[in-house]
Amino acid sequence: MSISVRDVAALAGVSVGTVSNVLNRPEKVTPETVGRVQAAIDSLGFVRNDVARQLRAGRSRTIGLVVLDVGNPFFTDLARGAEDEAADANLTVILGNSDETIAREDAYLDLFEEQRVLGVLISPLADSMERLVRLRERGIPTVLVDRGTENGGFSSVSVDDVAGGHLAVAHLASIGRTRIAFVGGPQSIRQVADRLSGARRAVDQHDGVTLEVIEVESQSVLHGRTAGEAIRDRPESERPDAIFAANDLIAVGVLQALSMAGTLRVPEDIALIGYDDIDFASAAIVPLSSIRQPSALIGSRAVELLLREVEHGADFMHEHIVFQPQLVVRASTVGA
Amino acid sequence: MSISVRDVAALAGVSVGTVSNVLNRPEKVTPETVGRVQAAIDSLGFVRNDVARQLRAGRSRTIGLVVLDVGNPFFTDLARGAEDEAADANLTVILGNSDETIAREDAYLDLFEEQRVLGVLISPLADSMERLVRLRERGIPTVLVDRGTENGGFSSVSVDDVAGGHLAVAHLASIGRTRIAFVGGPQSIRQVADRLSGARRAVDQHDGVTLEVIEVESQSVLHGRTAGEAIRDRPESERPDAIFAANDLIAVGVLQALSMAGTLRVPEDIALIGYDDIDFASAAIVPLSSIRQPSALIGSRAVELLLREVEHGADFMHEHIVFQPQLVVRASTVGA
DNA sequence: CGAAGGCGGTGAATCGATGCAACGGCGTCG
DNA sequence: CGACGCCGTTGCATCGATTCACCGCCTTCG
Numbered sequence: 231m232s233i234s235v236r237d238v239a240a241l242a243g244v245s246v247g248t249v250s251n252v253l254n255r256p257e258k259v260t261p262e263t264v265g266r267v268q269a270a271i272d273s274l275g276f277v278r279n280d281v282a283r284q285l286r287a288g289r290s291r292t293i294g295l296v297v298l299d300v301g302n303p304f305f306t307d308l309a310r311g312a313e314d315e316a317a318d319a320n321l322t323v324i325l326g327n328s329d330e331t332i333a334r335e336d337a338y339l340d341l342f343e344e345q346r347v348l349g350v351l352i353s354p355l356a357d358s359m360e361r362l363v364r365l366r367e368r369g370i371p372t373v374l375v376d377r378g379t380e381n382g383g384f385s386s387v388s389v390d391d392v393a394g395g396h397l398a399v400a401h402l403a404s405i406g407r408t409r410i411a412f413v414g415g416p417q418s419i420r421q422v423a424d425r426l427s428g429a430r431r432a433v434d435q436h437d438g439v440t441l442e443v444i445e446v447e448s449q450s451v452l453h454g455r456t457a458g459e460a461i462r463d464r465p466e467s468e469r470p471d472a473i474f475a476a477n478d479l480i481a482v483g484v485l486q487a488l489s490m491a492g493t494l495r496v497p498e499d500i501a502l503i504g505y506d507d508i509d510f511a512s513a514a515i516v517p518l519s520s521i522r523q524p525s526a527l528i529g530s531r532a533v534e535l536l537l538r539e540v541e542h543g544a545d546f547m548h549e550h551i552v553f554q555p556q557l558v559v560r561a562s563t564v565g566a
Numbered sequence: 567m568s569i570s571v572r573d574v575a576a577l578a579g580v581s582v583g584t585v586s587n588v589l590n591r592p593e594k595v596t597p598e599t600v601g602r603v604q605a606a607i608d609s610l611g612f613v614r615n616d617v618a619r620q621l622r623a624g625r626s627r628t629i630g631l632v633v634l635d636v637g638n639p640f641f642t643d644l645a646r647g648a649e650d651e652a653a654d655a656n657l658t659v660i661l662g663n664s665d666e667t668i669a670r671e672d673a674y675l676d677l678f679e680e681q682r683v684l685g686v687l688i689s690p691l692a693d694s695m696e697r698l699v700r701l702r703e704r705g706i707p708t709v710l711v712d713r714g715t716e717n718g719g720f721s722s723v724s725v726d727d728v729a730g731g732h733l734a735v736a737h738l739a740s741i742g743r744t745r746i747a748f749v750g751g752p753q754s755i756r757q758v759a760d761r762l763s764g765a766r767r768a769v770d771q772h773d774g775v776t777l778e779v780i781e782v783e784s785q786s787v788l789h790g791r792t793a794g795e796a797i798r799d800r801p802e803s804e805r806p807d808a809i810f811a812a813n814d815l816i817a818v819g820v821l822q823a824l825s826m827a828g829t830l831r832v833p834e835d836i837a838l839i840g841y842d843d844i845d846f847a848s849a850a851i852v853p854l855s856s857i858r859q860p861s862a863l864i865g866s867r868a869v870e871l872l873l874r875e876v877e878h879g880a881d882f883m884h885e886h887i888v889f890q891p892q893l894v895v896r897a898s899t900v901g902a
Numbered sequence: 903c904g905a906a907g908g909c910g911g912t913g914a915a916t917c918g919a920t921g922c923a924a925c926g927g928c929g930t931c932g
Numbered sequence: 933c934g935a936c937g938c939c940g941t942t943g944c945a946t947c948g949a950t951t952c953a954c955c956g957c958c959t960t961c962g
Contacts, residue, residue: 232624232682232705234948245912250950260910275704280680281621282948285917288568290617300642301845310636313663322677325661327649341658344616346568368611369568451845482849509637509787510846513818515853570918581942586920596940618918621947 233276242270292322294342296352300327303508304525311529330448349536351375356418371539375532385548387532391421394521394555395428398474398503403436407472407501413457414476415445422476454483462491478504478511481518489515502562517560524553569612578606628658630678632688636663639844640861647865666784685872687711692754707875711868721884723868727757730857730891731764734810734839737893739772743808743837749793750812751781758812790819798827814840814847817854825851838898853896860889
């Protein structure tokens with residue numbers, strides 16, 4: 231069926247071992263033989279079977295990446311960073327999407343185990359640590375992305391989300407807002423919980439500022455819009471004067487809801503700040519203030535850490551990289 | 567190192583063949599034996615090595631997907647559709663990003679060949695047909711996504727981009743615009759070329775309407791913004807009164823440039839329509855009119871076609887699915 | 903002149919799951 | 933009572949690339 235080293239060897243009049251040497255250690259082979267073998271490869275259109283190669287090697291050249299939501303540009307940027315870095319090391323990335331669901335996360339981890347991936351990068355759900363420990367015990371190095379250091383024994387690359395939440399709310403307070411609403415959820419996602427806790431801390435530092443938590447089911451435009459509609463329909467006295475959305479997708483949804491009404495102005499009536507600073511934030515109906523994270527960098531650094539663990543074994547001291555987020559002020563909080 | 571069927575067989579006191587039967591054809595094995603083997607599997611934490619399995623099978627359970635730009639929500643939606651459909655058939659999708667570059671496209675195709683993927687879905691660049699024919703000759707079924715039927719011998723799933731371009735410009739003409747600019751590129755990308763040709767056709771059907779083509783390097787927010795700035799800085803008499811952007815990313819960029827000036831109003835001074843109707847289109851500074859495509863559906867249908875080819879062999883009559891695009895009118899063309 | 907060493911090349915064993923031909927034991931039927 | 937058939941199980945060959953111990957040949961040097 232398919233052309234194998236055996237066929238190449240036959241045509242070139244050498245043994246299979248030599249063909250393999252030409253492929254992997256050409257310096258060990260006479261230039262003239264290399265030439266003959268190359269000619270045979272070209273004329274047969276031989277393509278090395280990576281599956282067999284991996285079987286022999288006992289280790290694949292693939293990295294598994296599980297993110298919470300591929301629809302979120304933050305994660306596609308992160309994935310792109312990881313892919314580029316992996317490509318440099320001649321590795322491939324399989325991208326899995328857990329949709330914030332344990333079942334899907336598990337399914338991808340199962341798959342990765344069966345594929346004997348080189349390692350796993352994951353932005354895990356709250357309850358998956360046990361599973362990850364098992365993975366590691368099976369010898370698959372794992373690096374947590376977008377998740378902090380508190381977790382024993384894993385390397386991680388993350389952004390200080392508590393600081394980010396603090397930044398956002400301190401900014402809202404600094405422009406004189408006092409009734410702040412946090413729109414986000416589910417709180418079982420650490421990013422959400424941390425951003426909220428940073429927000430709480432900022433509220434505590436500012437007298438007279440209150441925080442209301444509006445929980446949404448998932449971090450999507452749709453759920454943001456639903457939450458925004460609920461806020462819009464409240465009597466004026468019960469409306470917050472500022473909203474901190476747990477990410478930009480939610481913020482965009484809230485913004486849609488608020489501006490569709492036509493009666494509420496952003497930021498005059500309600501200031502709005504998101505999180506992630508995705509490309510579209512600056513192009514929103516009212517350009518969104520946001521908290522910027524170095525998304526691609528997170529991905530590439532995570533791959534670096536992973537490769538280091540692969541080389542030095544899992545006992546290698548685990549490393550934690552924590553980036554600091556950055557406040558980006560636009561019209562949705564400070565007007566035009 | 568890793569636990570294999572051999573270990574399981576030893577512990578359960580059966581042969582490796584029986585373990586394999588339990589895994590793949592449990593009905594052929596006495597329930598009692600199945601129990602013993604299962605117990606051994608659980609107690610050892612055995613995980614089937616998919617690499618070896620694939621080698622034996624000669625065929626992987628992975629589909630390769632190459633898209634022009636993962637940063638474009640249209641393609642992530644498409645990928646998601648493909649993934650979901652693939653998951654139903656117990657297959658995995660590897661997502662590759664060509665970034666509109668032949669070199670990267672080639673690299674992914676090489677990779678897929680080496681991995682002996684089950685099949686390839688690709689939204690190809692202009693010059694890659696020859697390469698794809700070779701792929702097919704090697705026995706790897708290929709389905710073109712977002713690319714039409716004109717290409718001999720490939721199944722395809724696409725959207726009628728000529729119709730879409732026509733729709734967009736006919737709409738602009740119907741609201742009285744006469745000096746229309748098309749912003750898009752590179753024209754070597756078929757989608758771009760088709761949308762332009764549809765636009766041209768619409769212009770021909772409306773007296774007094776002219777079309778100017780402004781070529782951009784790539785379909786991104788950034789390049790859209792650059793083009794927008796150039797338009798903004800023209801003297802008023804040379805400015806178009808409507809812009810048709812080849813996709814929503816470009817449209818968003820143009821919109822940023824126009825509205826940052828503060829002097830130009832959309833749609834009063836310049837009407838703007840995009841293409842793809844990504845989620846963010848409706849949340850833009852001025853909600854964007856656009857041409858909607860069923861992105862996820864394109865992905866899932868493509869996987870269906872691919873699987874059909876896998877089953878029936880490449881000689882199977884090739885199928886072409888063409889979706890019709892849909893005009894979505896928002897404030898960027900008809901005001902508030 | 904013979905032993906040692908270097909070099910290019912060989913070919914069989916190996917990775918782990920699969921699947922098939924063969925086998926043994928047991929019940930059935932002539 | 934022997935032949936036959938059935939069924940569960942076995943054991944080995946197989947997929948294709950890699951690797952390593954080994955081989956033959958030529959050079960070099962004591």
